[in-house]
Amino acid sequence: VNGVHVRLRLGRERYAVPIENVLEVAELGTLSALPGTGPAMLGVRNLRGQVLPVFDLARVLAIAADAGLPRVVVAEHEGWIAGLAVDEVTDVVALAGAAEPAEAESLSGAILEDDQLIGILDIERLFSSLAAQAA
């Protein structure tokens, strides 16, 4: 792992997204439900005139989060865009170090910082699992 990452919190767990994959961080805002979609799909929101699909990142990673998920990380990969609802966006930092292999398919690895394991999100893999869970 080497590069600038946006770090975020979900419940008691911490994750990081490579900054190249982050367009912006927004409030959760008002979501319109999208009937016919899976439980990880929270709905769509109006983000400055664009329609942004928002997903429950905790549910995708199958972990427990606080109620509410007030923040949205707007992630992008090769033109595919999705909002990832999280508890908190903590900071933007340069991460460097040897990654340990991670079990979850949506993670490219994990690194240990200040005694806490940080999962590095692989946005491409995360998006394919989101696309699979959308319907």
Add this chain to the structure above:
Amino acid sequence: MSVVDSEFIGIFRDEASGRLDRIVDTLLALERGDAAPDAVDSLFRDVHTIKGAAGMVGLTDVSALAHVMEDLLASARHDGALAAAHIDPLLRASDALRLHVEGRGEPNPGLIAEITAAKAAGNGAPVEPHQPAPRTPVPEPAAESRSIRVPAEKIDTLLDLVGETVLHRRRLEHELGANGHGGHGIVTDELDRGERLLDGLKGAAIGMRTLPLSSIVTPLPRAVRDLAAETGKEVELVVVGAETELDRAILEGLSEPLVHLLRNAIGHGIESPQEREEAGKPARGRLELRAEQRGSIVEVTVADDGRGISEATLAEARRKGSLTAVLTEPGFSTADAVSTISGRGVGLDAVKDQAEAFGGSIEVHSEPGHGMRVILRLPLALALIEVLLVERAGNVYGFPLASVEEAVSLGATLSLAGEAAIELRGRSIGLADLAQLVGADPAPQVSRAPVVVLAASGRRVALVCDALLGKEEVVVKSLGPLLSSLSMYLGAAILGDGRIALLVDPAVLVRASAQPRAAAVVAPVAEASAPRVLVVEDSLTIRELQRSILEAAGYRVQTARDGRDALTYINGDGAIDLVVTDVEMPEMTGIELTEAIRAHATRSALPVVIVTSLGDADDRQRGIDAGADAYMVKRSFDQHDLLETVERLVGR
């Protein structure tokens, strides 16, 4: 020259000129030895298209010269290479064509004889050039015209801004209305003025990017009549939706494919009057050209009521899994005979390439004896549609106004064979809850709830909602590729109050309502008896997409990362009914996997569908040679195609 609209000739000139540029480039590349592998195919298609279009606009000198060039290229295509000695006469013929296209041509009996002789002399035989090295004619200065060239992206930026301005306007109206300023005289006047200005701006901006289909179809009825007369057939052309606006860049490139399709239909589709009468059809054949906006795309359909595909083609389509794939293979012809009316193997593959170059797709439907329907789906740069907005269970939905028949309030309902229905003017229409149909939690219905009657694909459904919010012109926004598997929605629109309206596809709603109690969006749970599909793909994204599509359709899905992985699985468990595989993969390619399956001791009959990003003829051939049952290209990848193919092969 016959009397044809000058607009059509102008379009022909632009297109032919572009194709001639490419022909010359390709010939020169062949001479240098660095041409693309499909160079001869590309030459053949370009010349063929020029011939066809020139015939259509009555430029007989052009079509005569192009015809002999095409002949020579057809034999080169057959031999797999173009003889070096043939390049020079083809270059000179291209120059002569260019002069004709520019309106300065003269008949070329010498060139025609030379090229005919070159073809007769055979591929390898040296051909003496009659003239020294080719000379490119100096292009004349552009004809006096008051048009300017603007990059399409600049107009797209303008359109985006217009779309945003429409949204801004709705927001402003909403805010002013909410704060009670709406009644103020000056504010009202300025708002009215703003609305008129915005309408003008919208019209002008859209007009820069789009033209109605009618701008290219005007000469078609006459051309169809002439072609029909030439072949001794009676054909009537019916144009529906000529006012449909299409992207200008697409429209200009669309006349060629349309001409191809009409010529095909007249040449091979529609039968002679006697043959039609013997088959119990009216002597006069019917050809329909229809355009219709559906969300952010326009569907252009060419349909005939002729003889349709042959039984042999149908059998091939069954074997390969897709009629569209069979008919759009390079070299496939719907006719046995070679005539000047229609081609010898060019047609649908060129139309498909065109449609895909525009970011669209093609679909063909046909049955022996029952005509053919070719559907082109083309994108729109700015999609504005009029919708009826309704509310149900807390969500706002929009129905395209074109599909809305009427809105009534719910009175007495009746029950037909256990299904709810309402009666309107003596006709009973199936009644459904909009919430349930789209897959939302069904909330209690209000009393005397409004009911909207939608019509699509010849069927109707009456939908119960909570409130009618009114009619609005909205900008269609795509839900994005992550949600592309949701066929229910045409997209979404942002309303004046910032809320999002979900634009529902009436055709899908009508279909869903026809299935008793089962909403289309509720994925059936795979039963233990459901067929098992093995998806072999090294890209995780595509693998998971295919898995989700197949699972949503009720299949049980197993995945493998490459051919070796797949083969291990087949050798071990073996409980697989069909394989869907990519071609380029590490360890073992899809072609090698297919060959291994065909050579397998016990599983050699396992159906294999190849899905690949490689769309060229060689690759297709490799796949077919290896024994694949169907072949699909990712660029045109469509989940309906995949499901249709899989369904056909596992016989569900």
